[in-house]
Structures are given as structure tokens and as C-alpha cells.
Amino acid sequence: MKLQKISSAKCFDGEQLRYVHYSDVLQCEMKFSIFLPPKAKEGAVPVIYWLSGLTCTDENFVTKAGAQEYASDFGVAIVAPDTSPRGIDVPDDPEEAYDFGLGAGFYLNATQEPWSKHYNMYDYIVHELPQLIASEFPINSDLSSISGHSMGGHGALTIALKNPELFRSVSAFAPICSPMQCPWGQKAFGNYLGDDESRWKKYDTIELIRKSTERLPILIDQGDADNFLEAQLKPKLLEQAAMAADYPISLRIQSGYDHSYFFVASFIGEHIKFHAKNLL
Amino acid sequence: MKLQKISSAKCFDGEQLRYVHYSDVLQCEMKFSIFLPPKAKEGAVPVIYWLSGLTCTDENFVTKAGAQEYASDFGVAIVAPDTSPRGIDVPDDPEEAYDFGLGAGFYLNATQEPWSKHYNMYDYIVHELPQLIASEFPINSDLSSISGHSMGGHGALTIALKNPELFRSVSAFAPICSPMQCPWGQKAFGNYLGDDESRWKKYDTIELIRKSTERLPILIDQGDADNFLEAQLKPKLLEQAAMAADYPISLRIQSGYDHSYFFVASFIGEHIKFHAKNLL
Numbered sequence: 001m002k003l004q005k006i007s008s009a010k011c012f013d014g015e016q017l018r019y020v021h022y023s024d025v026l027q028c029e030m031k032f033s034i035f036l037p038p039k040a041k042e043g044a045v046p047v048i049y050w051l052s053g054l055t056c057t058d059e060n061f062v063t064k065a066g067a068q069e070y071a072s073d074f075g076v077a078i079v080a081p082d083t084s085p086r087g088i089d090v091p092d093d094p095e096e097a098y099d100f101g102l103g104a105g106f107y108l109n110a111t112q113e114p115w116s117k118h119y120n121m122y123d124y125i126v127h128e129l130p131q132l133i134a135s136e137f138p139i140n141s142d143l144s145s146i147s148g149h150s151m152g153g154h155g156a157l158t159i160a161l162k163n164p165e166l167f168r169s170v171s172a173f174a175p176i177c178s179p180m181q182c183p184w185g186q187k188a189f190g191n192y193l194g195d196d197e198s199r200w201k202k203y204d205t206i207e208l209i210r211k212s213t214e215r216l217p218i219l220i221d222q223g224d225a226d227n228f229l230e231a232q233l234k235p236k237l238l239e240q241a242a243m244a245a246d247y248p249i250s251l252r253i254q255s256g257y258d259h260s261y262f263f264v265a266s267f268i269g270e271h272i273k274f275h276a277k278n279l280l
Numbered sequence: 281m282k283l284q285k286i287s288s289a290k291c292f293d294g295e296q297l298r299y300v301h302y303s304d305v306l307q308c309e310m311k312f313s314i315f316l317p318p319k320a321k322e323g324a325v326p327v328i329y330w331l332s333g334l335t336c337t338d339e340n341f342v343t344k345a346g347a348q349e350y351a352s353d354f355g356v357a358i359v360a361p362d363t364s365p366r367g368i369d370v371p372d373d374p375e376e377a378y379d380f381g382l383g384a385g386f387y388l389n390a391t392q393e394p395w396s397k398h399y400n401m402y403d404y405i406v407h408e409l410p411q412l413i414a415s416e417f418p419i420n421s422d423l424s425s426i427s428g429h430s431m432g433g434h435g436a437l438t439i440a441l442k443n444p445e446l447f448r449s450v451s452a453f454a455p456i457c458s459p460m461q462c463p464w465g466q467k468a469f470g471n472y473l474g475d476d477e478s479r480w481k482k483y484d485t486i487e488l489i490r491k492s493t494e495r496l497p498i499l500i501d502q503g504d505a506d507n508f509l510e511a512q513l514k515p516k517l518l519e520q521a522a523m524a525a526d527y528p529i530s531l532r533i534q535s536g537y538d539h540s541y542f543f544v545a546s547f548i549g550e551h552i553k554f555h556a557k558n559l560l
Contacts, residue, residue: 011542066346
């Protein structure tokens, strides 16, 4: 099965579509959503990849963020993949916790058993999915940006920092800034990547920004009423690392906002405008 | 229990709040959501009541419609009630069908057993809830409008037509225009109101518009790719009845749109602007 449409709905004069396909790198069927703006009827359009957070599927962003209005206005597509491999053959956290296993792929390639067979979200997001998108949709892959929320903010930042040639800009809402230095990340990385913390560094934004040589436009919004701010997200570590590395980033602390999609919805328009400016 | 806050989240510089209270007319605990725009910090603001469709709770509109952006801009509050009485004491469709019983109150006062004790959504929406809102929130009740989707469009239209003195304007997305003339309505009305169809007329938009003497601004959007258009919604009946009654309505057929919240989201901004024009 190469690609099968699950649903479609007109939205802000564009199309909100959902597909299922078989992923070779994840060895399971995967669903993703894609919004095509009205301009896609006339030719290839730029694309923003959206990576979601813990517990999400491809649908949370699509139904809750209100991004289609802006994507329609600016003429950009948005691809929203799932957050982990899926299916009865895919192992989950033995305790079915929300922060590891299904819904918690952390956008890395696992090296440890039993995770390494399926949990290769890094290769899926960086290689397999964009190739599929480029071959099947009116997308100009040379004009790609990436964004995400929480675990997906970590994914967007690490993937962009590791592949600056693939993206024009990157943004994040309440990203996990240093998985190596927070409980969510330590649990996931320990299980997916093993105990040797030196191997964790290639998936840690703080470590990557220290070593980066190229510069991408980076926009980050973080609510100061976010329950996960101090223990899990730690934007100050990123601010310090970026300053030390002389890497300009725009990190905005938004007063009163929490970790929810009400926060994402409030600023998604500005993020899409930011990406559009770098894509168009 | 008069009123208890369940959750709050900052959203577009306003507040998205959720409450639970005991309803005397429904004889059960009820949840509702309310969005307060930033202007509510300075004084009382106008309010739009939003009535949702079959299967919905107060949360679907709040998370999916993207209305807060516009409510914030125009300085209007939005109250989103649930769609039926709730709780283990409240009887449901014996077959647990989606179109009757829980999640399907049809915004009427039931007269038949076992429904009449709890299923009094008409009195709840018209009297009890607005009184609670007026007493507990910075709302100017003299400036109220009402809107809704599908079964909630039926609710908004019938409630406004029966109470033109309470509302400045009414709008609907894909409303059930004549419950008396469609399977959803016939099932619900037959059960809630009994077999005597003469009693159904006071909850049927077509019947009400025929008898109306006052005129409210009415805006209706209907997608022409809506699966329920022909069998359940029947906007042509409303168009004909309004014309015959010399009641001006704005009924817009939106090409390619279906029955989903992707349709509602695409036009909610125009509906809020329409109400704001009549409220401000």
C-alpha cells in the first residue's frame, strides 16, 4: 500500500486531507494529515512540517490549532505526521505510560531492543515522509520549514539543527529544550538509546546548538503558566546555550499561557507568518 | 453547588473557562464553557450563545471552531452549553443511538415519560443558564446573540424566533431546518413530545418563521457537500418559508464544504463579525 486517502474536507478554501501508508523505516502502517491551501491547485507550494507532542496523533493539531486559516492565506501546505509508530506489533511502554512508547517516539532512531525495529521516527520525518510527500502532492520540497509542540518542539529543533540544508526556518511551542536534562527525555532516551549518555547528544537541542555552524531563523514561544516549564521544558538552558554559541534565536515568554492547544492556537498565526516570510 | 470552575486557559489574550453547576430545570449537574475576551476585564461585554450538534458536549466547539480569535478581537463572550442533560440518572436512547437521548436534547422541553423530568433544554438555554451567566460573569445580557451547528442550528433558530426580544441576531451552520420533516427530528420529537404533531410546531423553524411578526437578522451557512443536506437539513424549505413570510434571511450555500467543524471553522469568523455588528 503506497498511499490511501482516509478522509478529506474543504477548509478555508483549501483541503484538509488524511492518508495511511506503509512505512518501510517504521515497519508499520502510518497515518498523516496534510492541508493543501487553495494555491496548491495552481502549482507546487511550500510546506511546513508540524510535529506534535506526547499522546498526540496527527489529528490533534489539525482539529485544534486553527492553522488552516493562515496556511490558506499564505499559500503553504502543512504536513502533520503521527508521533510514533503504531499497530499491535509495535511495543509500548510496559506500564502504558503516556511519556514513552506509543505516542512518544521522540523523533529519534532507537538503537535498543525491543524498540529499534519500529521506533525510527527520525528517519521517517527527515527522509521517508518528505520523499512520499514530494512524490504525491503539489509540494515544493526546496521550500520546507518545520515546527512543533512540546516533544514535537524538541523534534523540530533537533531535526532542523541537524539538517539546516533541508529547512528555511524552524519554530516551536513550549519545546522540550534538553531531553538529556529532564525526566521525560531521560526516560525515553535511556530506553530508546541505552545508558551511554554520549549517544543522547545528537538528539539534544542544547548539545546541537553548541556545535552548529549554520544559522536558521528560530522562533520559540513559551507560556509562563505552563505546568511543565521548570521540570521538563527548561527554555533558559536553550537561551543560555544559544547565547554562548552566538546563535540568534527569538525566544518569547508569553505571560499567562499554559501548555495546551489554546496556547498554540493563540500564536500559530504568527508562526505561520514567520515561516511564510522565510519560505516565500 | 452553584458554580464550580473546572478549568481555565488563557487564549487569544482572553480566558477560556469551563464550569459545572447544578441545573434545577434539568435536575442534574451540567457543564458549560465560556470564553471571556480581554475586554471583559474592563466591564460587561456582549455574549453569543453557541448551541452544538448531535453527540457534542460543550467542548467540541471550544476546541475545534477557532472562535476565540474573533471573539477576542470583537470583544464578545461566547457561552457553549452541553447538548443534553447528563448523568447516570438521565435516561438515554434504549439503543444508545447518537441521534436521541444523551447528546441529543434538541433544545426543547420534553412532555413524555421518561424524558420530561430531565430533558428541558429549552428552559435551560432560554432562562436558567442566561440568568446564571448574568449573575456570575461580566456579561451584558441586553446584548445577546445566538448561533449553532446542525441540531444546535435548529436550537438557535427556534429559540431566537420564539424570543426575538432576547436576541439581537441569530446564525446557524447547517441547521436542521424542519425537524418535523426529517428522520432525526421525527424520532426525537415523537419520543420527547409524543405523537400529536401539532405539538411539534412550536419547535420547528419552518412553522415558527411562518408565524413570526418581529424580524431578527439571520445568517445561515450550508455546505453543498454535506452528507446530511437532503435527508435531514433541508435549507430549501426554510428559504421558501422565509420568502413566503416575507422574512429576510441570508442563506449562503458554500461550495464544497461538508458537515464537519472544518466547515464551521472556515466561516465562524464571519458569523462572529455578523453578530458583533448587531451587538456593538
